Amino acid sequence: MNAGYVWTCVLILFVTTYFTRLLPFLIFKGNIKNKFIRSILAYLPYAVLSSIIFPEVFEQKGMGLLPAVVGFFVAVILSYKEKSLIIVLAFSSILTYVFMVLDPYITSFLHLS
Amino acid sequence: MEKKSLFKSGLKDGYPISLGYLPVAFTVGIGASNMGLTLPTSVAMALLSFTGVGQLTVMDLISTQERYIGIFLALLVINLRNIVLSLALAGKLDPKIGFGKKLFIAMGNTDEIFALTIRKEGKLQANYLFGVMAVPYFAWALGVMIGGLVGDVLPHQITAALGMALYAMIIAALIPAVKESRPIFYVAILSGILSCVFKWLNTLFNGDSAIGQLFSALFSKSGVIIIGSLLSALIIAYKFPVKDKEDK
Numbered sequence: 001m002n003a004g005y006v007w008t009c010v011l012i013l014f015v016t017t018y019f020t021r022l023l024p025f026l027i028f029k030g031n032i033k034n035k036f037i038r039s040i041l042a043y044l045p046y047a048v049l050s051s052i053i054f055p056e057v058f059e060q061k062g063m064g065l066l067p068a069v070v071g072f073f074v075a076v077i078l079s080y081k082e083k084s085l086i087i088v089l090a091f092s093s094i095l096t097y098v099f100m101v102l103d104p105y106i107t108s109f110l111h112l113s
Numbered sequence: 114m115e116k117k118s119l120f121k122s123g124l125k126d127g128y129p130i131s132l133g134y135l136p137v138a139f140t141v142g143i144g145a146s147n148m149g150l151t152l153p154t155s156v157a158m159a160l161l162s163f164t165g166v167g168q169l170t171v172m173d174l175i176s177t178q179e180r181y182i183g184i185f186l187a188l189l190v191i192n193l194r195n196i197v198l199s200l201a202l203a204g205k206l207d208p209k210i211g212f213g214k215k216l217f218i219a220m221g222n223t224d225e226i227f228a229l230t231i232r233k234e235g236k237l238q239a240n241y242l243f244g245v246m247a248v249p250y251f252a253w254a255l256g257v258m259i260g261g262l263v264g265d266v267l268p269h270q271i272t273a274a275l276g277m278a279l280y281a282m283i284i285a286a287l288i289p290a291v292k293e294s295r296p297i298f299y300v301a302i303l304s305g306i307l308s309c310v311f312k313w314l315n316t317l318f319n320g321d322s323a324i325g326q327l328f329s330a331l332f333s334k335s336g337v338i339i340i341g342s343l344l345s346a347l348i349i350a351y352k353f354p355v356k357d358k359e360d361k
Contacts, residue, residue, distance in 0.1 A: 005178075009175050010154065018161075021192075021199050021220065022220075023199065024196055024199035024202075025199055025215045028200065028204065039351075040343075040347060042355045043300040043349050044200075044342060047300045047346045050300070050342070050345075051305065053280055054306075055309045055312055057284075062270070063276070067277075068277070079285040085285050086132070093281065096274045097274035100270050
């Protein structure tokens with residue numbers, strides 16, 4: 001593979017990622033007086049987080065719907081109870097794994113009955 | 114708080130993010146070595162970009178020998194959501210933070226680090242943010258390197274299950290805020306629904322015609338995050354303007 005081509009692509013990756021992250025820090029100065037804009041900025045982060053989660057959390061590579069739903073609800077319940085981040089991450093991925101292993105058996109059981 | 118203890122409390126809050134990053138980084142590293150990228154290239158990519166989606170995309174485009182302009186536009190669209198994330202984070206920074214430090218803070222503003230830091234109370238200090246970013250940043254690069262060196266060390270099911278940790282991280286950032294505030298609950302529901310609707314709309318457009326390509330880019334993941342979340346925040350901000358006590 002052409003090294004010059006690859007390194008140029010690395011550079012493009014760096015420029016597009018870094019400058020989109022940096023730009024708002026450079027233009028954002030001090031406090032905003034307008035109440036409406038302050039309200040938007042207050043809600044925007046949570047809107048962004050929600051649109052990152054849905055619907056992708058249920059469409060993950062190499063994972064059926066059942067384990068994804070289980071992992072999702074485990075994470076929701078544990079964070080609702082305000083458990084520490086490491087607990088939320090660990091239990092959510094462990095139970096996702098358990099249900100990934102069980103998934104074929106549960107599916108075939110449902111087909112039998 | 115002193116500078117050192119701020120950094121330490123950042124480290125303590127940030128290290129669990131590495132748990133979610135490592136398996137994804139392995140996957141990226143494995144992919145890079147499979148397509149014939151050298152180790153220095155894939156590690157340099159990791160250190161310079163600190164992004165999973167962007168790195169996977171560029172690898173994909175390199176493998177098909179895409180032209181520079183195509184790569185640039187694709188990455189730009191994917192990264193546009195960073196502007197929204199950084200705009201929100203910039204509003205939470207301590208106004209005394211200088212330009213030099215902002216250069217580093219911007220580097221580390223990934224989806225997950227954003228999710229974690231945005232729910233902190235009060236203004237964010239630079240040293241705290243550096244603490245949060247330090248371990249995940251190097252874990253990311255290390256993961257890419259190990260993935261490239263040893264290839265498929267973990268069974269696929271385990272890697273996939275650990276991928277759930279990335280979403281769990283974002284869920285853990287969202288749920289406590291949703292619990293405390295009704296408008297945040299509404300904005301999260303609205304934005305989640307819009308995201309699903311846009312995703313569905315996107316399947317209606319194939320990339321054949323120019324219009325089709327435009328719509329398909331508009332409803333891509335990055336487009337959805339920008340349009341959907343801005344629209345939801347706009348509606349909820351109109352309905353429920355923040356109380357003045359919230360500016361600290």
